[in-house]
Each structure stands twice: as structure tokens, then as C-alpha cells.
Amino acid sequence: MTENVPLAGVIGHPIHQSKSPQMHGHWLRRYGIRGHYVPMDVKPADLAEVIRALPRMGFVGANVTLPHKINVLDLVDSVTDRATIIGAANTLIVRRDGTIMADNTDGYGFIENLRQNAPGWDPKAGPAVVFGAGGACRAVISSLLETGVEKVLLSNRTRIKAEQLQHEFGMRVQVVDWVQVGNVLEDAGLVVNTTSLGMVGQPELRVPLDGLRPGTLVTDLVYSPLRTPLLEVAAERGCPTVDGLGMLLHQGVPGFERWFGRRPEVDDELRQAVLG
Numbered sequence: 001m002t003e004n005v006p007l008a009g010v011i012g013h014p015i016h017q018s019k020s021p022q023m024h025g026h027w028l029r030r031y032g033i034r035g036h037y038v039p040m041d042v043k044p045a046d047l048a049e050v051i052r053a054l055p056r057m058g059f060v061g062a063n064v065t066l067p068h069k070i071n072v073l074d075l076v077d078s079v080t081d082r083a084t085i086i087g088a089a090n091t092l093i094v095r096r097d098g099t100i101m102a103d104n105t106d107g108y109g110f111i112e113n114l115r116q117n118a119p120g121w122d123p124k125a126g127p128a129v130v131f132g133a134g135g136a137c138r139a140v141i142s143s144l145l146e147t148g149v150e151k152v153l154l155s156n157r158t159r160i161k162a163e164q165l166q167h168e169f170g171m172r173v174q175v176v177d178w179v180q181v182g183n184v185l186e187d188a189g190l191v192v193n194t195t196s197l198g199m200v201g202q203p204e205l206r207v208p209l210d211g212l213r214p215g216t217l218v219t220d221l222v223y224s225p226l227r228t229p230l231l232e233v234a235a236e237r238g239c240p241t242v243d244g245l246g247m248l249l250h251q252g253v254p255g256f257e258r259w260f261g262r263r264p265e266v267d268d269e270l271r272q273a274v275l276g
Ligand code: ATR
Pocket: 131, 132, 133, 134, 135, 136, 137, 156, 157, 158, 161, 194, 195, 196, 197, 203
């Protein structure tokens, strides 16, 4: 008789683009942990059945990605505070009694990426200017507010979506018109792109960056390409920059630790394994 081998994986639709199997597979091999991490292509109509079956199939947990991050909240037994605030989950934990808890580690991943790659960044250095108001943006705003950023200046092409986020997150979030956002960069301590602009196959981010001051930290959630045009221009202007791959890597840490009992490291070897 062999002991059950713990299983984890990522549930999405489609799933071929996910880098999580490479990442968790690398950690499992590197730490010599008995376990498997598999990609699972699950259609929305099948999600409830698949989630319910996870504990009985030997899963210790799973990641959840598009398009299931919001719907999964209604299918689990409990939801952490941070997943509730963000309104979406990316990590499921199967407890010993077979119940499932949903968590969101995207905001954690975002902040840890900045801590690791821009240790000099001070959340109180000035307002954080955030482009976008989609799903990824919610995790960024909540983690920035939690980390002590005093003001978030939020700008989105569709203004009403930014206003909705302001309504939810409160007065520390202020909305700036999309065509005006270039004018508020001067005082920024941090600039974050959470839109898909600048991604391979997507239009360019056309915000004028002339106001960016050297020293302002600039980061992009887009990691394909790794050096987005935003990061290139920022670096030319003397700004420290942090690419978006690190957020993806760091968001995987809490799940791996809970499922497999070891806190994994985010380092260059992992980056190469995921990029390769
Ligand atoms: P995610 O979950 O990755 O944040 P999303 O919810 O689809 O993805 O959000 C995409 C973000 O990119 C939105 O802020 C979107 O702006 P709108 O709310 O106006 O749609 C932004 N975005 C996408 N294409 C854009 C474009 N051509 N110009 C400006 N913003 C764009």
C-alpha cells in the first residue's frame, strides 16, 4: 500500500496559457516533494461538479483562473476576508475535513513582488497612480491600501468602472479622468498598469509619461513581453521598474505552502523555469 500522493492543479477555461503548472512543477521537483500539479480545462457549466469532487479525488487544493475566479466563491464552504474584499478567488484549500476554503493571493503576490524587487519603495512616498479597473485591479488596490499607501489615483478608459471601485474601497481612492492621468504622475510614489495595454497583440498604452519623475517606482502587470513599453520608457526616465512576472510567481507561494507543507522560494531559477 502506498500513501496517497497529494494532488493540486489549476482550473480554468482555456488553460493552456497558464504558467502555474511549470511553476508548481518546478517547486515540487526542486524540493523533492511527492505530489502532482495538473492543468484542468473546465467549462463554466462543469465548475460546480468539479469543485465538489476535488476532496474525494485526493486534491489538497487548486488554483482557479479565468473565467472562474468570481463564480467559485459561491461553490466553496468558506471565503477569506481578502478574497471577499477583492470579490474573487485564485487559491482553494481543501481542509482535512474535506471542506474547501477560497482565498485570493493576487494582492499578496503584487506587494511581495515589489518588496523583493524594489526594497527601497516606501508606500508613503506619494500617491499610487493605477491604470485600469478590471479584475486584476481590485487585488492591486486592496493590497496597496492594506500596505499603507495613503492615496490611490485610479484611472480607467471607462470611468464608471473606476468610480465603482472608489465607491467600494472608499475615500483613499480618487478617480482621475483617463485623458488627464498623465497630469498626476509628477507626485506619484508608484505607477501601476493593470490594463492589458502593452501586452503582445494588444494596443499600446498611450498615457503621456513626460510627467514621470526619476525615482518613482513603475510596475506593470503585463509580463508578456517582460519589458513592456511602459517599463522601457520609465527606465529611460530614471525610474526603478519591476516587471509583472514576479506577481504571478509570488501569488503561487501561499497555496504551495498550504498544500505541500513547504514555503517555496521565488528566485531566478524559478523565473527561468517558467519562462523556458
Ligand atoms: P483583468 O482581469 O486582467 O484586469 P479585465 O477585467 O478585462 O482584465 O480588464 C481589462 C482592463 O484593461 C480594463 O481596465 C480595460 O478598460 P475598460 O474598463 O475601459 O474596458 C482596460 N483596457 C483594455 N483595452 C483597453 C484599451 N484599448 N484602452 C484602454 N483601456 C483598455
